[in-house]
Each structure stands twice: as structure tokens, then as C-alpha cells.
Amino acid sequence: MAAAxxxxxxxxxxxxxxxxxxxxxSWQGGGAGDGQGASGSPxxxxxxxxxxxxxxxxxxxxxxxxxxxxxDTEDAANTSVEVKDADGAEVKGTxxxxxxxxxxxxxxxxxxxxxxxxxxxxxxxxxxxxxSAFTVMKKPSKLVRVTSFLGDGQTVGVGMPLIVRFxxxxxxxxxxxxxxxxxxxxxxxxxxxxHWVSPTEVHYRPKTYWKAYSKIFYKVQLAGVPMGDxxxxxxxxxxxxxxxxSMVLTVSNKSKKMTVKQDGKVIKTIPxxxxxxxxxxxxxxxxxxxxxxHTVFDTMDxxxxxxxxxxxxxxxxxxxxxxxxxxxxxxxxxxxxxTNVSHGCVNVSMAMGKWLFGRxxxxxxxxxxxxxxxxxxxxxxxxxxxxxxxYKKGSAI
Numbered sequence: 001m002a003a004a005x006x007x008x009x010x011x012x013x014x015x016x017x018x019x020x021x022x023x024x025x026s027w028q029g030g031g032a033g034d035g036q037g038a039s040g041s042p043x044x045x046x047x048x049x050x051x052x053x054x055x056x057x058x059x060x061x062x063x064x065x066x067x068x069x070x071x072d073t074e075d076a077a078n079t080s081v082e083v084k085d086a087d088g089a090e091v092k093g094t095x096x097x098x099x100x101x102x103x104x105x106x107x108x109x110x111x112x113x114x115x116x117x118x119x120x121x122x123x124x125x126x127x128x129x130x131x132s133a134f135t136v137m138k139k140p141s142k143l144v145r146v147t148s149f150l151g152d153g154q155t156v157g158v159g160m161p162l163i164v165r166f167x168x169x170x171x172x173x174x175x176x177x178x179x180x181x182x183x184x185x186x187x188x189x190x191x192x193x194x195h196w197v198s199p200t201e202v203h204y205r206p207k208t209y210w211k212a213y214s215k216i217f218y219k220v221q222l223a224g225v226p227m228g229d230x231x232x233x234x235x236x237x238x239x240x241x242x243x244x245x246s247m248v249l250t251v252s253n254k255s256k257k258m259t260v261k262q263d264g265k266v267i268k269t270i271p272x273x274x275x276x277x278x279x280x281x282x283x284x285x286x287x288x289x290x291x292x293x294h295t296v297f298d299t300m301d302x303x304x305x306x307x308x309x310x311x312x313x314x315x316x317x318x319x320x321x322x323x324x325x326x327x328x329x330x331x332x333x334x335x336x337x338x339t340n341v342s343h344g345c346v347n348v349s350m351a352m353g354k355w356l357f358g359r360x361x362x363x364x365x366x367x368x369x370x371x372x373x374x375x376x377x378x379x380x381x382x383x384x385x386x387x388x389x390x391y392k393k394g395s396a397i
Contacts, residue, residue, distance in 0.1 A: 050072070050073070050074055050128060051071065051072065051073045051074075051079060051118045051119070051120045051128045051129065051130045052071060052072045052073075052118065052130045053069070053070075053071050053116045053118055053130055053131070053132035054070045054071055054072050055067075055068075055069070055070040056069075056132075056134040057132075057134070058132045058133065058134070059132075059133060059134065060134040060135070061134075061135050061137075062135070062136075062137040062138075063108075063134050063135065063136050063137060064136070064137060064224055064225070064226060064232070065107040065108045065109070065110060065136050065137065065223060065224025065232075066107050066108075066181070066221070066222075066223065066224040066225040066226075066233070067104075067108065067134075067136075068101050068102065068103050068104075069081060069083060069093075069101065069102035069103075069104075069116050070100060070101050070102075071100050071101075071102070071116075071118045071130075072100060073100065073118065073120055074120070075120055076097045076098070076100060077097065078120065079097070079118060079119065079120050080095070080118075080119045081095055081102040081116065081117070081118050081119075082116070082117045082119070083102060083104065083114055083115070083116050083117075084114065084115050084117075085109065085112055085113070085114055086112065086113045086114075091104050091105075091108070091114065092104070092105045092106075093105045102116075106221070106223065106236055107221070107223035107224040107225075107236065108136045108224070109136060110136060110137065110138055110139035110224075111135070111136060111137070111138045111139065112135070112136050113133060113134070113135045113136075114133065114134060114135075114136070115131060115132070115133045116131060116132050116133070116134075117129065117130070117131045118130045118131070136224075140230065140231075140232050142229075142230050142231045142232065143231070143232055143233070143234035144166055144167050144168055144170075144222075144227050144231050144232065144233055144234055145166070145167035145234050146164065146165070146166055146167070146220055146222050146233055146234060146235065146237060147164070147165050147167075147237075148162075148163065148164055148165075148218075148220070148237060148239050149163035149164075149165065150162065150163065150239055150241055151239060151241075152239060152240050152241065153240070153241065154241045154242075155241065155242055155243065155244045155361065156241060156242075156243055156244070156361060156362055156363035157243065157244065157247060157287070157288065157360070157361050157362060157363030157364035157365065158209040158210040158211070158212060158243050158244075158246045158247070158248070158363070158364070158365070159209055159210075159248075159285075159287045159363050159364060159365030159381075159383075159384055160210070160243070160287065160362065160363025160381075161203040161204060161205045161287070161381055161383045162184065162203065162204040162205075162216070162218055162239075163201065163202075163203055163381075164182065164201070164202050164203075164204075164220060165200060165201050166199075166200045166201070166227070167200075167234075168200065168227075168231060169199035169200050170199055170200070170227050170228065171199075171227075171228035171229070172199075172396070173228075174226060174227050174228045175196060175202075175396035176396040176397050177225065177226070178202075178222060178225060178227065178233075178396070179194050179202070179395065179396045179397050180397065181220065181221040181222055181225060182194060182202070182204075182218065182219070182220045182221075182222075183218065183219050183221075184204055184216065184217070184218045185216070185217045185218070186206070186210070186214050186215070186216050186217075187214065187215040187216075188211060188214065190206040190207070190208075190210065190211060190214065191206060191207045192204055192205055192206035192207065193205075193391065193392055193395050194394075194395055194396075194397075195383065195386075195391050195392075195394035195395060196394050196395070196396060197378065197394070203381075203383050204218070205383045205384070205391065207388050209246065209248070209365065209384075210243045211243070211246075212243060212244070212245050212246040212263060213242065213243060213244070213245070214242060214243045215240075215242050216240075216241050216242060216243070217238070217239070217240050217241075218238070218239050219236070219237070219238045220236060220237040220238070221236045222234075222235070222236065222237075223235050223236045243363075244361055245262055245263055246261075246262065246263050246264065247260065247261070247262050247359065247360060247361075247364045248260075248261045248364070248365055248366075248367075249261075249326075249360075249364065249365070249366040249367070250366070250367045250368075250369070251272060251274070251281075251346055251366065251367070251368045251369070252369055252370055253274055253281070253283075253340070253368070253369065253370030253371045254369075254370045256271060256272055256273065256274070256336070256337045256338060256339075256340075257269055257270065257271055257272060257337060258270040258271075258272050258346065258348070260356070260359075262359075268352075268355070268356075270348050270349075270352045270356070271336040271337025271338075271348070271349070271352075272336055272337065272346050272347060272348055273329065273332045273335055273336045273337075273338075273339060273340055273341050273342055273347040274340045274342060274344075274345075274346060274347070274368070274371060275324075275340055275342050275343060275344035275345070275371065275373075276340050276341050276342065276343075277340075277372065279342070279343045279344045280340075280344065280371045280372040280373040281324060281340075281342070281344050281345070281346065281368055281371045281373065282320060282324060282344070282368060282371065282373050282374065282375040282376070282379070283368050283369050283370060283371045283373065283374055283375060284367070284368065284374060284375025284382065284385045285365055285366070285367045285375070285382070285384040285385045286319040286320060286324075286365070286366050286367075286368070286375065286380050286381070286382065286384075286385070287319070287363055287364070287365050287366070287380065287381040287383070287384065288317050288318070288319060288326075288360055288361070288362055288363065288364045288365075288366065289318045289319065289320075289321075289362065289380060289381060290317070290318040290362070291316070291317050291318075291357065291360070291361075291362065292313075292316045292317075292318075293314065293315060293316075293357065294312070294313070294314055295312075295313050295316050296310060296311065296312055296313065297309070297310070297311045297313050297316075297323075298310045299323075313325070313327050313328070314327070314328045314350065314353060314354075315327055315328045315350075315353035315354055315356070315357040317356075317357065317360060318380075319346075319366055319380055320375075320379045320380040321378075321379055321380055322344075322379050322380075323343075323344070323345075324344045324345050324346070324380075325345045325346070326345070326346040326348065326353075326356065326366070327345055327346075327347065327348070327353060328347075328348060328349065328350045328352070328353025328354065329342065329345070329347035329348065329349075329353075330349070330350045332347045333349045333350070336348065336349060346366075346368070365384055
């Protein structure tokens with residue numbers, strides 16, 4: 001910790017004069033010419049507040065590029081912090097006067113030297129200045145790539161989780177610091193939290209589905225952040241997107257029907273056929289992961305020539321990694337709404353498959369209930385298959 005550098009300052013008090021004698025000043029608010037206050041006692045001399053740069057230490061070397069500047073002061077409300085590089089360029093950032101921390105807006109430059117100046121702006125009887133310099137570590141060879149599944153300008157469904165992936169596993173003891181550097185701003189404001197799906201992937205969801213037509217901005221500031229075993233974050237990242245209308249799908253095995261709600265109102269009820277007894281559909285809340293107007297389902301390699309199949313499919317919408325889709329199935333139209341005959345998918349008619357495909361988007365949630373198989377968490381984007389209390393347990397903070 002750097003010792004406080006206390007700079008004594010001469011304090012010049014402007015005197016308000018009265019009368020016509022230049023050598024007989026009268027202090028404002030005091031007796032004429034006696035240099036005393038109204039009570040007759042001598043005016044107190046201003047004292048200096050103690051300010052100090054506490055981290056990084058003075059002349060520190062190999063400081064991480066993601067460092068925060070910490071300081072101490074007796075007068076937080078009137079203290080300012082300035083950080084400059086060796087060329088005198090000011091570092092932009094935010095000052096938290098409650099925590100006494102200056103946070104740079106982005107990672108500091110590899111190998112560069114910076115000077116911190118803490119100013120205790122005079123306030124009544126307080127003031128003072130302290131400065132300290134430090135040097136950032138050289139660029140490391142081991143950098144972790146950080147990516148977002150979503151990109152700028154996208155419009156997604158109200159069940160869409162925000163997904164951030166890492167190029168290597170993040171050890172558990174580093175996840176809290178990584179998570180603190182990932183911030184989400186939603187308009188309107190909505191409560192939410194990050195949840196570690198695996199050591200290489202973290203998701204964010206709100207407490208309830210996103211509000212329709214929300215604006216969502218998230219910032220991932222991981223450039224230079226330690227991520228274990230000598231690895232550091234490679235770069236910062238921001239994503240700006242929005243949600244569309246609210247569309248929520250619910251499927252009941254009991255009724256063999258899908259209910260489609262848009263912005264809270266039922267707009268369509270669709271007969272379905274779910275998985276037969278040997279290949280049941282999963283009960284739980286899923287999210288539309290991918291959409292393909294025309295594709296081929298091929299299980300020959302997986303199941304072999306006796307049980308496998310290769311079939312052309314229209315209007316396919318993936319909801320699990322294990323291969324469950326909502327899709328058009330003209331071969332089962334005669335039993336849709338009455339009997340389950342699929343391999344686990346949600347079968348609808350060709351007409352309803354086309355109608356639904358034209359209205360859904362990635363991130364729309366679908367809940368299936370009453371089948372003989374429970375959805376396994378992780379089999380798709382199953383963020384909504386957990387209660388809010390369960391989901392919060394996946395946070396590192």
C-alpha cells in the first residue's frame with residue numbers, strides 16, 4: 001500500500017474590506033481589524049484531509065490490465081481521481097465514491113505506465129493531493145477467447161437467455177470476478193442474474209420472461225482479467241439487441257393440443273401428436289433454438305438400419321439438443337389431436353407447421369406437460385425449466 005503523500009498548501013483567504021483605511025481590514029462576519037470571529041476567538045486555520053492511492057502500490061510492476069484504482073480519503077464527496085498514461089492522455093472510467101474505487105472504462109494498455117492523482121478538493125477546512133505510478137504487465141501469450149451467441153441488432157423471443165462462451169474452462173474460484181464484469185441493462189428494468197451452465201458457458205435470464213419489446217444491452221469487460229493458470233481474457237465485448245412480441249407456446253399431452261398465446265391472448269389452438277410410449281416427448285419448459293424451413297432427419301448412423309430413418313422434414317424448429325423438434329408431419333395428420341405416434345417431436349399438420357413457422361422466432365418458449373419423460377436440464381436452453389431460486393444457485397456471486 002502506498003503511503004499517503006500529503007502536500008501542504010498555502011491557503012489564501014480573500015478579505016472583505018470596509019472603511020477607508022487600507023491597513024485596517026475587517027474580516028467578513030467578524031470584528032473590525034482584530035482578525036477574530038464574531039465570538040472574539042481566533043479564526044481556525046484550515047487543515048488538510050489525508051488522501052492516498054492504496055492500489056496498485058506505488059511503482060508496482062506487472063499490474064493486471066483489468067485493475068481497478070483504489071484510494072482513501074477523509075472527504076469522499078469532494079475527492080476526485082485522475083488517471084493518465086505516459087503521454088498525458090486521460091483514462092476514462094467511473095468513480096465510485098462510496099467504495100472509493102475508480103474503474104477504467106476498458107482494459108489498460110499492455111506494458112504501459114500510468115499515473116494516478118487523487119485530489120481532495122477544498123471543502124471548508126479539507127483538501128490534499130496524492131499521486132502514484134504503476135506499470136501494467138506485458139501482453140501474455142495465453143489469452144481466453146470470449147464470445148456471445150447473440151449479436152447486435154437481433155430481435156429474439158421473450159424466453160431467450162443471453163449466452164456467453166469461453167474458449168477454455170474458467171476455474172470456480174475465478175468465476176465471481178468474471179461475473180462481476182458482465183453487466184446487463186434492460187429497458188424497462190427487469191430483475192435477472194447470470195447462471196453458470198458449465199465451466200465454459202454462462203447464461204443470463206430475468207426472473208420471469210423478458211417483457212415484450214424490451215431493449216437489452218450487455219457488456220462483457222474481460223480483457224486482461226485473470227482466468228486461472230496464467231490465462232487472461234482476450235477482449236471486451238458489447239451486445240445491443242431487443243425482444244419482439246411475446247409469443248408463448250404450451251402443449252398438453254392430455255388434450256393433445258398446442259395453445260399459442262401472443263402478447264397474452266390466445267391466437268391459435270393446434271392439434272398435435274407427441275412421442276409414442278417408446279420414444280416419449282420431454283415434459284418441461286424449452287426454448288426454440290433453431291429454425292429450418294426444410295431439412296432431413298437422419299438417424300441411420302445413430303440407430304442403425306433396423307431402427308434408424310432418413311426423412312425429409314418441413315418447418316422444423318429445434319427445442320432440444322437430443323433431437324426433439326416442432327415440425328410439420330403430414331403422415332400423422334389423421335391422428336393429431338388424438339394419438340401420439342412421433343419419435344419425441346411435436347407433430348403438427350403441414351398447414352399449421354407453415355403458419356407457426358412464419359410467426360415464431362429464436363427464443364420463444366414452449367412448455368410441454370403430461371408426458372412420460374421429464375426434460376433433463378442442459379438438453380437445450382433449459383434456463384426456464386428451473387425455478388428462480390434454483391436458477392440463482394448457479395450464480396458465482
